[in-house]
Amino acid sequence: MFQSRFQVLAVVFCSALAALAQSSPFQGGSARAIPTHEVLSFHVEWRFIHAGDAKLTWGASNGGDRRGWAAKLHLESAGLVSRLFKVDNDYSSWANEGLCVANSMLKANEGSRRRETTVTFDGARRKARYTERDLSKNLTTSQETDIQPCERDVIGALYQLRAQRLEPGRSVEIPVSDGKRAAMVKVEAQERETVKTDYGTYKTIRYEAFLFNNVLYRRRGRLLIWLTDDDRRLPVQVRVRLPFYIGTVTLQLEKEGKA
Numbered sequence: 001m002f003q004s005r006f007q008v009l010a011v012v013f014c015s016a017l018a019a020l021a022q023s024s025p026f027q028g029g030s031a032r033a034i035p036t037h038e039v040l041s042f043h044v045e046w047r048f049i050h051a052g053d054a055k056l057t058w059g060a061s062n063g064g065d066r067r068g069w070a071a072k073l074h075l076e077s078a079g080l081v082s083r084l085f086k087v088d089n090d091y092s093s094w095a096n097e098g099l100c101v102a103n104s105m106l107k108a109n110e111g112s113r114r115r116e117t118t119v120t121f122d123g124a125r126r127k128a129r130y131t132e133r134d135l136s137k138n139l140t141t142s143q144e145t146d147i148q149p150c151e152r153d154v155i156g157a158l159y160q161l162r163a164q165r166l167e168p169g170r171s172v173e174i175p176v177s178d179g180k181r182a183a184m185v186k187v188e189a190q191e192r193e194t195v196k197t198d199y200g201t202y203k204t205i206r207y208e209a210f211l212f213n214n215v216l217y218r219r220r221g222r223l224l225i226w227l228t229d230d231d232r233r234l235p236v237q238v239r240v241r242l243p244f245y246i247g248t249v250t251l252q253l254e255k256e257g258k259a
Contacts, residue, residue, distance in 0.1 A: 037060065052075065052078045052082075056072070057072040069094070069097075071095075072091070088109040103121065145182050152176070191205070197236060208222065225239075237252050
């Protein structure tokens with residue numbers, strides 16, 4: 001029972017920071033500048049205990065003709081969660097200057113499971129190639145998914161949302177793909193709220209992305225994000241609400257810095 005619960009938590013941890021921020025550019029308001037370099041550290045809480053830590057590193061990438069954006073997300077369980085089901089995951093991706101993702105990789109160590117997942121996005125062919133290697137069993141599976149010409153990965157989508165202004169009462173619908181599935185996802189700006197964390201108190205706008213309930217993910221749930229209601233648009237809180245036997249996972253901004 002514990003193992004099945006924490007396997008779900010591992011998936012949630014990897015997707016929660018960014019999965020709700022899917023949006024196309026400059027709809028619903030004026031554009032903001034995307035940070036050139038940034039490091040955001042988050043505290044992860046589950047059932048009122050410290051369950052883990054997440055560190056998101058974002059920066060401009062200039063490799064000759066390959067100008068764009070590089071992103072890294074490190075997720076590690078802590079405390080009781082680590083003792084019951086240890087998680088140590090690294091996700092990385094590269095997107096072009098327009099935030100169209102070209103490739104991504106996830107190295108996942110979850111309990112006794114060791115997996116390496118790569119996705120290659122081909123906008124010209126409108127296909128994403130998803131390949132997963134089970135390093136523990138030495139097995140490889142692959143599939144292709146139909147996509148739009150310019151897809152966002154979950155982290156690039158977060159920065160796209162931060163670069164625009166979607167006011168409460170407005171929403172957008174956009175195509176989202178994780179390489180394995182593709183769907184039209186509605187993102188809704190809901191309320192202005194004050195959020196208090198250990199790092200500070202913020203005036204925010206709460207957003208919800210309707211990714212669960214057989215949209216992008218089959219599981220029932222809700223995914224919420226709070227962005228500061230200013231030009232910085234910092235993601236100060238993310239919350240995933242799943243069925244009662246799993247519960248709610250909350251990520252709160254702990255500190256920020258420059259890469």
